[in-house]
Amino acid sequence: MSKRHIQDFSQDSQLEYHWGYASRQVPCVNDVGACEYLDAVYHEHDLGMLYTFILWAVICGLLFLFLLGRTLFPLTRSSTPSTTTDTKELFEKPRPQSALYRLRTSIKSLSRRHLLPETFLPSIFGHTTRLQVLTLTIIIAYLTVFTFVGITYKTWMSPVKDMPGVYNTRTGLGPWSDRIGVMAFALTPLAIFLSSRESLLSLITGIPYHHFIFLHRWLGYIIYIQSTLHTVGWTIIEGKLYQPQPSAWNEWVKQTYIIWGIVAMILLSVMVALSTPYGIRLTGYEAFRKLHYILAMVYIGACWGHWAQLYCWMIASLIVWFLDRGIRLMRTLTMHHFNTPNTSHSFGMHTPHAKMHLFHRAHDGDIVRLDLQHNHDEWEIGQHFFLTFPALSIWQSHPMTPASVPGGNPRGQNHTYIIRARKGMTRQLADLAQTIDSTPLVLNGPYGQSIVNTDFYRTDDTNVFCVAGGTGVTFVLPVLLTLTTRPRRGLVEFVWVVRRQDDMAWIEGELDSLKKAAARVSNFRIRIYVTRGVHDAGASSAPPPVSSEDPLSKEAEAMVASQTPSSLSTPSLSTSPPPELDESSTFTIHAPSSSASLSRGNTQHPDLGAQVAEFVARTVAGPTRVIASGPLGMIRDLRSAVARCNDPARVWRGEERFDVALVHDDRLEF
Structure with a gap:
């Protein structure tokens, strides 16, 4: 076993196991200062692991309470509904309301009044609500407190073997850098949870998945800051505080786990740069998405190579990511194969053809109306689908909300989409509508939550x-x-x-x-x-023909x-x-x-x-x-x-x- 934290495992000694860290040599055979430093390092690492488990316990507990509240205490006025049928009486004499109902609605009204408006720093946080920023602030406060709590703020001087007068300086910077790195590892599965389209969080809370994108983005920034501080901390320790130099640095930086750490930091830096508004404009949104997926998976592998003892967080991240993509694929196959008539005698994807009608607008951008019919289960009003146009590209999909009501046609579901031609695929679609009147369409969904049956x-x-x-x-x-x-x-x-x-x-x-x-x-x-x-x-806006069927x-x-x-x-x-x-x-x-x-x-x-x-x-x-x-x-x-x-x-x-x-x-x- 290689040396870790000034321990020489070649000597005859016992090993003490610590979750997520290198095992400790007991009893300690180093000098007094080094042994005290090791006591602090391992104790504070154990505390850090405990704090990450507490973080996830709090998240799971809040989700459980949220689900329990929605299940056991639905928002109803009273247990006895009104029996009157006189409209005037209903408006002059409001329906009875229970005290619990009035309390819950009052709390919701209070929170909307103060937390619904946009934040006062749109240049930093974008166009988001105060509630989102408040949630982010609470997360940052929690991480800040538990990053510093339990750290021993002390300096130990240890003599360097066979080098009289030369000392290693050991401080609380080492365990603090480890703590913040552990926090970054533990937050990685949460960041992927928040970006999932097949969102477990949405099923539990009823909040549409896209409302978590703000927290996903900012949690990524937090992980980047934590990783940067972790890297800077250990760079200072190995490049300045440990002696002799430059041999101590050269020996440290060529180790495999350090090389993987450098790779992970480079990948994370590229992801953060590309996720900024400037980076997205530079690459284009679709290219950004694909690069984000690839870089994220390679980054997770690099993190595993950097510190394999914490592989549990990386496995959890990979499971969430592959489940999300796997369920997406199964939903698409189900919609285009299993729900299509006569599939018992045919194979492959059955894609509907959408009728296109182009509204040419000389100055304001063209509009394309799509109408199609496809046999699948009804969606809920307020949900949306991701549309892929094979005639243009099979690698791009855009979220679109149907303008039609589900369930109106016994032979299948009617879909209507109104699409503004901007750039990229929507512009190509408008150009295509000038030459042909229909195009094949692949649907993925539905996604989001109902806004009627709630x-x-x-x-x-x-x-x-x-x-x-x-x-x-x-x-x-x-x-x-x-x-x-x-x-x-x-x-x-x-x-x-x-x-x-x-x-x-x-x-x-x-x-x-x-x-x-x-x-x-x-x-x-x-x-x-x-x-x-x-x-x-110069515009042509003849209305599309309305089918009698x-x-x-x-x-x-x-x-x-x-x-x-x-x-x-x-x-x-x-x-x-x-x-x-x-x-x-x-x-x-x-x-x-x-x-x-x-x-x-x-x-x-x-x-x-x-x-x-x-x-x-x-x-x-x-x-x-x-x-x-x-x-x-x-x-x-x-x-x-x-x-x-x-x-x-x-x-x-x-x-x-x-x-x-x-x-x-x-x-x-x-």
Whole structure:
């Protein structure tokens, strides 16, 4: 066995086992200072291992409590539901609420009010909420405390054998450097957990996997800082404090485990550099993803080679990574083989063909609408799929939310996607749509969580405010189509911000269904804001043909028509809507007021904060939910507006309409 920590295992002595470290020679045969130093090193390493196990015990315990709370204490008003059928009575006399329900909703409202707005340092943390930053702060505080706790801050001087007057200086820097390296190893499986698309964390907490990407990225930065400090600490020890030099350094740096440590540090540095916004722009997002996967796996192998005694953390990391990729592959095979008719007599992948319709926009970027039918299990509204276009590339996939409602076709599921052509694959797709009218498509999913069958819509008096910017309408459209086919007492409002009035042709059939639903009831209205003008010069935006076999629009119209106005409408409310350009108060289009507004640089955007506040003021009973998808600026404004509308004191008194929650589509895939 090679020498470790000034121990000579060639001598006749016993070995004392320590988890995750080199065994210790007992009794100690070195000088007094060296033996005291070894006592401190091994004791503090054992403490470090204990702290990593405590860290994981805390994480697992919190997840267990979260799961237990969701299972045993669902968010319900009371054990005895209201039996009245009079709509007016329901709004004048709110449904009974238990004390536990009011306490939980008040706490949630309080947390949204203070933690939902974006952090005050977007240049550092990006467009994320205070809750995410608070969680990161707690993790950093825990790691900082347990990195320094239990370290012996002392200096020992040990004479160098056969070199009179030459001493090795041993300090608490050695065990501290080991401690921070152990922490970095223990955090590696957690970092991979947070990046997994097949997320166990999402199954337990109900939080969509992409909401963990922020913590994944910052945990990677923390691991990099820990690894750097570990490297710097031992470089100082071996290159300065240990004597004689340079022979002590030369003997140390040529060892195999040190070489693997240097390789791991180089790989980690490259990963961090490529994960910055500049690095992603330099390589392109898809190249960044593939490099990130490869470098991460080689990095894990290098860490194993550097310190094999802690291989348990590396094995856990590899298991999580391969399970995630394996389950992804199985889901794709299941969707394209086992759920396809007549697969008992055929083999291979069965890919559907999507009909493409191109909306050419000369100045604002082309739009491609995809419509397809495929036989597979229903997804939940709010979930998304990853789309791969074999005609373009089998190595790229993009997350897309269906604009259609699942379960409407007995022969299979109807998928509709509205895609803006930017760069890369989406631009190639738009170019392809100019030459052919259909293309094969590979689906992987669904991913994410339901936004309908959750606490958001426990009752039919929930007030729903849907906001979309441009192609973000795909996220809110299925919600609206579902809500308008059910008897509801809560208010429903749809605000869509588009650049040109011609953009409404993207969803012409679905929008007609919503307009008819809004014309029949008094608690649903649609407002469309045009920010740049009516037409895009040189653009072609003919609507796609609506198939007579597509049951989506017909089903929505039939279900809405069969419901009486009294079952859907709310009591008369005093409102002051903005000036209208359309003939109906339930459907309005707000266009720029002057020809100067038609220019590309002059835009007129609605005040979404005021829109949310006005909607909450119009509600009478029931909680308020805001569903949104759009640019980062829109989401930032909505976060602040929703936070201001939350009033925990009034929620505790039973005024549920001030329990305002926001869900939005903010996927960023690694």
